[in-house]
Amino acid sequence: MTQAEIRQQPPQDFEALRAAILERRAELPKRLTQVAAFALDHPDEIAFGTAASIAALAKVQPSTLVRFAQHFGFDGFSGLQLLFRARLRDRNASYEERLKILDQDGAALAESATILNGFMAAAHRSIDAIGAAVDPDTLERAVTLLADADTIYLIAKRRAYPITSYMAYAFGKLRVKCQLVGTSAGIDDDILAMATPRDAAFAVSFAPYASESAAQAHAMAARGIPVVSLTDSAFSPLAECSREWFEVVEADHAGFRSLSASMAFAMALTVSVAEKRRRR
Known part of the structure; x- marks a missing residue:
């Protein structure tokens, strides 16, 4: 050694x-x-x-x-x-009773209802885990950074796109200026070229990471535009270029992952940014 x-x-x-x-x-x-x-x-x-x-x-x-x-x-x-193994024991202990109830109910339910119970259990696990995954101080720094921005550019593709799409809707209702990146016209790079260091970006990508989202986030950071990101690993390509980043891992059911925890986090971030701007 x-x-x-x-x-x-x-x-x-x-x-x-x-x-x-x-x-x-x-x-x-x-x-x-x-x-x-x-x-x-x-x-x-x-x-x-x-x-x-x-x-x-x-x-x-x-x-x-x-x-x-x-x-x-x-x-x-x-x-x-x-x-x-200790981590697994601790995690499983907190879900044991809930899963036991779901299993008991599942025996008398139709297949579709059993599948629903499976996704509900996965959503519960994801939501339960997010509290420990998000550091309050990091969240506050991210909220301040985005609240200070003239325009917030929202970057996501594929499975992550619904998150930024709903954030754009919510920001619009809350009168926070934002720009959703992901146009059908294919002019994303032209839109991002308008960003300045007075703006900020929020990027979302989960494994397997969207190469275009990672490239766009890196390009924004290289131009001095602060990036906040939501991803699922400390080794995500978004983590290395972000001023602040958050790791949220969604539990899966039958190999499928929902966006339960990610959407909850995104909406909390959105409303927090709007509230900080309102108080100013």
């Missing part, structure tokens, strides 16, 4: 590990960065998998998992994995 990998006591829980990863991500070698991104994006895989299966999914060698664990102060990969 190199001198750089000699650390103090390892993190004691998943949130502490996540904070350590984010703090040190700029110094991580390429392969360890690859493991870090996979670990934060797929924590359940880390909890359940073997070193061999996890390495295959993360596209690294099993020895890289050991190096990653040691980099954060663990003796080996098994010690790191215990944190992910």
Whole structure:
């Protein structure tokens, strides 16, 4: 183990590990960065998998998992994995009764109602998690940044587009000047070219990330226009170019993810920006 990998006591829980990863991500070698991104994006895989299966999914060698664990102060990969299993136990405990009720009801329901219950359970999990995921101080800074802007440019594509579309509707009702990026005429770049450093951008993208949204957010940041973003990973291309960014991971049902938590966050941000402007 190199001198750089000699650390103090390892993190004691998943949130502490996540904070350590984010703090040190700029110094991580390429392969360890690859493991870090996979670990934060797929924590359940880390909890359940073997070193061999996890390495295959993360596209690294099993020895890289050991190096990653040691980099954060663990003796080996098994010690790191215990944190992910503890996270899973804590999360599952809070949903156990709710899911038990849904399962009991599902036995007597039609297939469509069972599917509805599944999506309701996923939405509950997403909403429950968002409170811990959003730092109040970061949220306040983001609200201030957007409230100070002359015009807020809303950037999103594909699955994320409904979020900015509804924000544009709400901002219009609240008399906050904004510009929705995503025209059928294909003039998004022309619209963004009108932005100045007195403006701001709010960008949304989830894995697999829309390359156009990431490029537009990076271009805005390069021109000195502050960017706030909503995404689902600390290793998202939006996180690296944003003045403030938020990580919201939607729970899925049968492989489908709704926008329950993301929409709740977006509307809270929208109304907070309008309220801050009104108070001024």
